[in-house]
Structures are given as C-alpha cells and as structure tokens.
Amino acid sequence: MPACQRDHRDLTASIDYLCVELREQWRGIQRLRVETEVLREAAEPLIHQAPARERFAFVHRLRGRFGVRWLCRILVTDHSNYHAWVRAEVRRAARKSDVQGLIVRIVEIHTAYPAYGAERVTRELKRQGLEVGRRRVARLMREHGIAGITRR
Numbered sequence: 282m283p284a285c286q287r288d289h290r291d292l293t294a295s296i297d298y299l300c301v302e303l304r305e306q307w308r309g310i311q312r313l314r315v316e317t318e319v320l321r322e323a324a325e326p327l328i329h330q331a332p333a334r335e336r337f338a339f340v341h342r343l344r345g346r347f348g349v350r351w352l353c354r355i356l357v358t359d360h361s362n363y364h365a366w367v368r369a370e371v372r373r374a375a376r377k378s379d380v381q382g383l384i385v386r387i388v389e390i391h392t393a394y395p396a397y398g399a400e401r402v403t404r405e406l407k408r409q410g411l412e413v414g415r416r417r418v419a420r421l422m423r424e425h426g427i428a429g430i431t432r433r
Contacts, residue, residue, distance in 0.1 A: 321355075328356055337366040383413065384421055391427050398422075398429035 328336070340352045340363050353360040383406075390405050391397060397405065399419035406413050422428065 325357075333358065333362065334366070337363050341367065380421065383411070383418075384425060386411065387418065387421060387427060388425075391422075391429075396430045396432065401429070 336356045336358050340349060340356065340358075343352055349363060350360050353363055386406060386409070387402055390402050394401070394405070399415055399422055402422065403413060403415040403418045406418065
C-alpha cells in the first residue's frame with residue numbers, strides 16, 4: 282500500500298476521532314448550559330430576596346477565586362455598587378465602634394440614673410459633649426433591653 286494512502290487513512294481516522302470527541306464536548310456544553318439555567322432559575326428568588334450586603338459579602342468572600350465582575354453578573358448586581366460597599370467598609374467599622382462606645386455611655390448613665398428614659402439619657406449625653414439624636418439613643422436602649430423606670 283502506498284504511503285499516501287496510509288497517510289490519508291490516518292488523517293481520516295484522526296478526523297473521525299476528533300469529530301466524535303467534538304460531539305461529546307458539545308453535548309457536555311449543552312448539558313452544562315441546561316444545568317446552569319435550572320440552577321439560575323432556582324436561585325433567582327434567593328438572589329433577589331437577599332439584601333445587597335449579603336450578596337456583596339458573598340462576592341467579597343469569593344473575589345480571590347473568581348472575578349468580581351463575573352460574580353456580580355451571576356448575582357444580578359452591579360459591580361460598581363460592590364466597589365462602593367468595599368470602600369464604605371472603613372466607615373461601617375468606625376460607626377460600629379462608635380455605637381459600642383455610645384452603648385457603654387448609655388449603660389453608665391442608666392446605672393447612675395435608672396429612671397432616665399431615652400429623652401433624659403440623650404440630654405445627659407449632650408451635656409457630656411456627645412452629639413447624638415434621641416431616636417438613635419431610644420433604638421440602642423431598646424435593642425439592649427435598657428428602659429427607664431416608670432413611676433406610675
């Protein structure tokens with residue numbers, strides 16, 4: 282058998298093998314597309330009901346393994362909002378420490394004057410030079426189970 286016929290048969294066999302492999306790959310891609318669509322439909326209510334901070338925290342956790350834009354596209358959220366959330370992290374941490382300090386002061390005032398409610402505690406805090414609103418003090422007192430004594 283001449284060499285050119287052998288080469289032709291080898292090429293034909295290679296092409297046939299590659300066609301079969303390409304068909305298998307194509308089927309795998311189609312299967313993955315269907316699975317992705319099913320998972321996306323299943324997760325869509327969860328994605329849209331989850332608060333933005335939870336979605337951003339999820340992206341932040343996985344940003345080392347995957348691209349931020351890609352994760353944001355999957356979670357149907359804007360990547361620029363994610364970056365704004367990251368920049369605001371320092372302010373959130375500062376506010377949290379401020380709240381902890383404010384709670385300590387509220388507890389001190391409440392211990393010294395157990396009858397004081399939110400309004401009087403706010404006045405006392407303002408006397409100490411701390412600028413804070415009555416509603417914020419009331420919310421913090423309520424969240425920490427601090428209430429003034431009613432004299433009725």
